[in-house]
Each structure stands twice: as structure tokens, then as C-alpha cells.
Amino acid sequence: MDLNVPGLDELDYQILEILIKDSRIPYLEIARNCHVSGGTIHVRMNKMQEMGLIKGARLILDTSKLGYDVCCFIGIYLNKASSYPDVLEQLKEIKEIVELHYTTGAYSIFVKVMCKSISNLQDLLMNRLQVISGVQSTDTFITLSQPIDRNISF
Template identity: 35%
Template structure:
């Protein structure tokens, strides 16, 4: 985000509408806010240019598609200078849905979505085979209890 970028109440309201439904038409937002669709378009463009809004995304329930076995994997590297190279190789494994560079015991922490334990094992073996991966530690998710991207925004824009 650009320094000195100011988000006013209109921008906050637009962000709230888009956080609930990223596909909401600007005309619908404009009607709810009693402003023109052009105003919404200009404000969204301004926030995109400033880096406040970065694209749009879908929230896909992979379990409905048969990929409900979730495993978190801590990855320890041979050298921390190899992090970018390993991240690039992780990006080639479709089951790896998130990867974070972290501090602490591991260099990278990722989430994989698999069909079942056997599928997860195969994905973990692919990760283990990446050059400069020293070892991995896997943790099976029993249940995702909290996954709400809007919680922080709601708190910030009260």
C-alpha cells in the first residue's frame, strides 16, 4: 500500500460490500450507498492502484470436490537462502494451496488439500523430494473451526 493513502468512510463501506461478495456489481453497491456507479468504479480503481485491493478470489470448498483431507506441513530447509527456490517448486504441486515463509522451527509452512491419507502421503513425498528440503513434519487437520477473512476488516472499520 502506498504511504499516506487515506481510506475514508465511503471507501470503507465499499470494502465491506466487496468483502461479503466480491462479485457484487458496482451498480448494486452504488444503489445501496446512494451514489453513482461511476463513484464506486473510481474508488475501487483508486484502492486497486494503491494496493489496498489486490484482485478478487473465490472461496472454494475443496471437500465437496473430493479434497477434504487437509494436512499442514512444516518444511525445514538445508539453507534459508534456498527458500525462494523451494517456494517455486512448491508452486508446481497443485495440492499445495498455501505456503508461508515463517520464523521458528521451520522455514516454510504450507497447507495441502488431498483426497485421502494415501494422496496426502504422495504429496508429502513430492515435497520431501524437492532439492534443499531437509525434512518435513506433517499435522493432519481434524476440523477447520475458523476461517473468516472479514473478521479483521470488521474490527478495523467499526
């Protein structure tokens, strides 16, 4: 286990490893697994939140059960790098975009999109994304399966 993060020790990493597997586990159960008090876990959690290491908890949905059957990634080419702030503001308004990365390499922006159907994706591309001033063109990659979906582990 790499303990090079200032302010973290072995117990902090044990807590993180447990939470990565199940973020809903009660503090008292974490305490039992780590052989410390519940108060100790509470103090450690507060410390890691104050450090910005833990940013909250998320609900993970099975989006296909909500009708979002099309997952894809879209590489966005910008006309010029200075267009990024304005394009970003407009992309924030597209609810199907669930991740956005400003990148180096072939694309200026790389987004993950969840759509209900191919026609929903086509509408997004033609009528909402490619019409944004500053977007030169896009490349779309439709996900066929996602055999690995995990957080980093220690």
C-alpha cells in the same frame, strides 16, 4: 474504523466492508447502500485497484465436493536458508500446495495442502516434497475442522 491508510476515506471502507461480505455484489447495489452514484463506486474501485489494495476477485470452492477431503499444514525445515529460492521453485510445481509462507520460528516454510486422500498426502510427502534437495524434514498437521474462515473486517 481506522482511517489511517493514506488515500482511503470512510466511503472506501464502507465499499470494502460490503465487498468482504459478498464480492459479487453489483456496483449499483453498493452505490445504493452507500448513497452515492454507481460512477462514484466505479472510480473508488479503480483507485483501490491501482493502489494494489484490491488484487482481484476469487472463486471460493467447496473443495470437499471436488474430492479434496484432506486439508493439512506442513512445516518445512530447510537445510540452510540459502536453499529457499530453489526449494520454492520446486514447491510451486506441487499442485496440492494452495498456500505457502516463508516464516520465522520453528519452520522455514509453512504450507497449506489440499489432498484427495491420506494416500495422496503420503505420496506427496514421501515422493514429491521430502525428496526436494534442501528440505531437511517436515512436520504435518491434519485439519479436523475449520470453524472460522473469514477476511479481515473493519
